[in-house]
Amino acid sequence: MASDSPPDSVVAWHTLEAEKALEVLQSDRESGLTTQQVTERLAQYGPNELVESAGRSTLAILWDQFKNIMLLMLMGVAVVSAILDLRSGSFPKDAIAITSIVVLNAILGYVQESRAEKALAALKSLASPRVRAIRDGKIVEVSSKELVPGDVMLLEAGVQVSADGRLIEASNLQVRESALTGEAQPATKHAETHLQEETPLGDRLNLVFQGTEVVQGRATVLVTNTGMKTELGHIATMLQSVEAQETPLQERMTQLGNVLVGGSLVLVALVVIGGVIRTGNFSTFEELLEVSLSMAVAVVPEGLPAVITVTLALGTQRMVRRQALIRKLPAVETLGSVTTICSDKTGTLTQNKMVVQLVDTERHTFRVSGNGYDPVGEFQLEQQAVSPEQYLELQTLLIACILCNDATLQYEKDQWVIFGDPTEGALLTLGAKAGVDKATWARKLPRVSEFPFSSERKRMSVICEASDYRPITATAADPIQYLMFTKGSPELILERCTHMQVGDRLEPLNAEQRAEVLDQNNQMAGRGLRVLGFAYKPLATLPAEGSDAATEKGLIWLGLVGMLDAPRPEAKEAVARCRAAGIRVVMITGDHQLTAQTIAQELGIAQPGDRVVSGQELDRMSLQELEDQVDQVSVYARVSPEHKLQIVQALKRRGRVVAMTGDGVNDAPALKQADIGIAMGITGTDVSKEASDMVLLDDNFATIVAATEEGRTVYTNIRRFIKYILGSNIGEVLTIAAAPLIGLGGVPLSPLQILWMNLVTDGLPALALAVEPPEPNVMNRPPHDPQESIFARGLGSYMIRVGIVFAVLTIALMTWAYGYTHAPGYDRSPDTWKTMVFTTLCLAQMGHAIAIRSNVRLTIELNPFSNPYLLGAVTLTTILQLLLIYVPPLQNFFDTFWLSPLELAICFGFSALMFTWIELEKLFLRWQSARRG
Ligand code: ATP
Secondary structure, X not given: OHHHOOOOOXXXXXXXXXXXXXXXXXXXXXXXXXXHHHHHXXXXXXXXXXXXXXXXXHHHHHHHHOOOHHHHHHHHHHHHHHHHHHHOOOOOHHHHHHHHHHHHHHHHHHHHHHHHHHHHHHHHHHOOOEEEEEEOOEEEEEEHHHOOOOOEEEEEOOOEOOOEEEEEEEXXXXXXXXXXXXXXXXXXXXXXXXXXXXXXXXHOOOEEOOOOEEEEEEEEEEEEEOHHHOHHHHOHHHOOOOOOOOOHHHHHHHHXXXXXXXXXXXXXXXXXXXXXXXXXXXXXXXXXXHHHHHHHHHHOOOOHHHHHHHHHHHHHHHHHHOOEEEOOOHHHHHHOOOOEEEEOOOOOOEOOOOEEEEEEOOOOEEEEOOOOOOOOOOEEEOOEEEOHHHOHHHHHHHHHHHHOOOOEEEEEOOEEEEEOOHHHHHHHHHHHHOOOOHHHHHHHOOEEEEEOOOOOOOEEEEEEEOOOOOOOOOOOOOOOOEEEEEEEOHHHHHHOEEEEEEOOEEEEOOHHHHHHHHHHHHHHHHOOOEEEEEEEEEEOOOOOOOOHHHHOOOEEEEEEEEEEOOEOHHHHHHHHHHHHOOOEEEEEOOXXXXXXXXXXXXHOOOOOOOOEEXXXXXXXXXHHHHHHHOOOOOEEEOOOHHHHHHXXXXXXXXXXXXXXXXXXXXXXXXXXXXXXXXXXXXXXOHHHHHHOOEEEOOOOHHHHHHHHHHHHHHHHHHHHHHHHHHHHHHHHHHHHHHHHHOOOOOOOOOHHHHHHHHHHHOHHHHHHHHOOOOOOOOXXXXXXXXXXXXXXXXXXXXXXXXXXXXXXXXXXXXXHHHHHHOOOOOOOOOOHHHHHHHHHHHHHHHHHHHHOOOOOOOHHHOOHHHOHHHHHHHHHHHHHHHHHHHOHHHHHHHOOOXXXXXXXXHHHHHHHHHHHHHHHHHHXXXXXXXXXX
């Protein structure tokens, strides 16, 4: 219906009063839109999405493929080979083949890269923020894509604003708009402001804009524009694109490429000069040049870059299946080298399902029964149920619990669920168990102002109008207009109290009472409970915004509330796995020392007697002092986000590779500084997600460990196929160089055959090796140095050793085959020896692929079906190789000759020696390590 839809014309929303704006958009501040309105508007305005510009253009990705120095060298080889062929009057087959393979390789690289970019983009959209909105009179959580003009959305600190909107209500709202205006300082926003039409964007203080970040406060916002109609949508440059960074490994591969190309050019020069000197003239120059060209092609691992890209992309997919979402590709690799994981406690190591167990006031300690968020349970004193309303200080404390609270408790789909902070949810449940209901009390004592919670302040206060309610301790003469309720870390709240409530009396707090409260706090924390302190204060006037330090003083102490947040059952095992894997787990929490220590001990992160360092101690330490101790401390308590930054810096200066979790707005710097910044998918703020390398979709510590395992597997597999590919390249080069040296006429392998080997017979099995399942010991060994050279830990020596074995086998076969095919009476082409060399090299690589699956276990000890791709790749490649030597058109194209059954059997026999050699190497290594004990 036309009359039901809001105007589609451009409205200057900042000039309208909030009520007027609601009217224009036919919405309601209390109940928001109806489901039907939302459906209609979604159809009319489309989803709230920015049309992303593609990361890199198609042409740019394609062009990048040709920037590879190895491909450039191949093109050089093609040109020289074409000149040689044309001069001798033959068809420039090799040149055409090389060119087509260069082009094909570029296309393959292009397809893989654009797929990887798309996959990353899709993963990124998985992390699209959730927004709290009011619809049909209820608070609901929706994906930001589903917002429509007219929606009433709720903002709080840490949220990234998902659409443009007019403020309906705001409290201490500060928004960082640097993404839009370039202004780094957060802007303070007000709902009631009425502005001129020409007010510039940065001064429209009654509006919020998509893409900006709420730094502090809360607000209720009427969505005015979504998708491309937002201010952000207008600025095309602000569109976020997927970051396509080169991973450290890809960088190292580029360097490797340079070394190989340089090396092969030197080899070419040596062979040509050496040959000319040997013959004393230029008669064999062309043949030498051909040998050199083949060597140049042989040394380049043409298939490697593509295999690496695919491996990393597959790694991210496996990780997302295990609930770890990679936002930056290099993280896949870095994860494999993590030495220290710094984790938050609440929600990551614990379940974040809080249940209040104890309430402690001056006169009594109440036990509270019940499970989860169900408001069913009783208050007990000495195991006897009591009625909470009989205890006056308890009543006031419960009112503080539910009013100094931003969460909501709702009954949905047969269960009680909370929206907001679980700590606050538990307090609502506590109140409800005593019949103290938030809605009723919020009407009696409406909130007029607040000092919001932050991890630095570790407390929050709300100020309520007290016209309908006077605390029991007030006398008729007290000029009470407002009541302030404060909750937070007990030590901090107690410091700010001057009195305490005892029944219906106020008593000045003496030193003894303070010591008693702190002692009680320690006892509760020592049992692993998360403890909050509560206080209140009557006020005659409304305090100014930002006067928190002055106002939150002279408070009246009410009591302590202790809630249980049990450790996640899987976290203990994950910590043990880390220990076995040489990874140290460090707990960094805003919570109390004893709570932190108890939970850390339960999880095996700390041992009894281990030192716990507090935020206060960190404040007194220099970075150098922290650096000296940082390797010994496993628990940090009562820390603020800036301490996290110090800890990461100290760890990094000790050479540790640090993964660090964070969820708040102010955790962003520490997340950026860490080698792997990890944000929480469920409870994390958008700002922290934006700063992270990886997002835990389930907020679970065990997921970090799972991702680390995947990272290690990826890195091991990459090293495995580099060994595999480069070993064979060295074998090829040596074989080709040997032919003229031992006086065999002709080049054993043509450039075309070499390309075939490097791309197909090496490439396919290498791809299959990329999905090799993790070795059982992958989490039972220490992490590797991320700076280590690509040739470290025996990779370089393996390549040379295996390359030589390859060459020795093939040269032996080559010498025999040359003699055999040149013997009198041999009735087929004397060049058949070349096909035997070609085939032996290919088949030997199949044996190599099967044997290299494990460094330590023999092939017969492995389940052949645990990597079916490898079986498939080896079978397919062998068939393709046979087609090449038995199908006439392919024979012509690849210059091969058919082999007799005996010749083929001899090739198989020589190739099998390669497999045997690697298995013998494993046995030797085992024997050696057994001897060393
Ligand atoms: P972690 O850092 O492991 O997530 P945490 O939740 O204890 O643990 P913060 O969120 O920084 O860390 O909280 C610090 C302290 O502030 C808490 O230990 C608690 O005493 C207090 N606190 C937490 N939430 C609130 C809240 N909603 N209102 C008032 N005080 C709070």
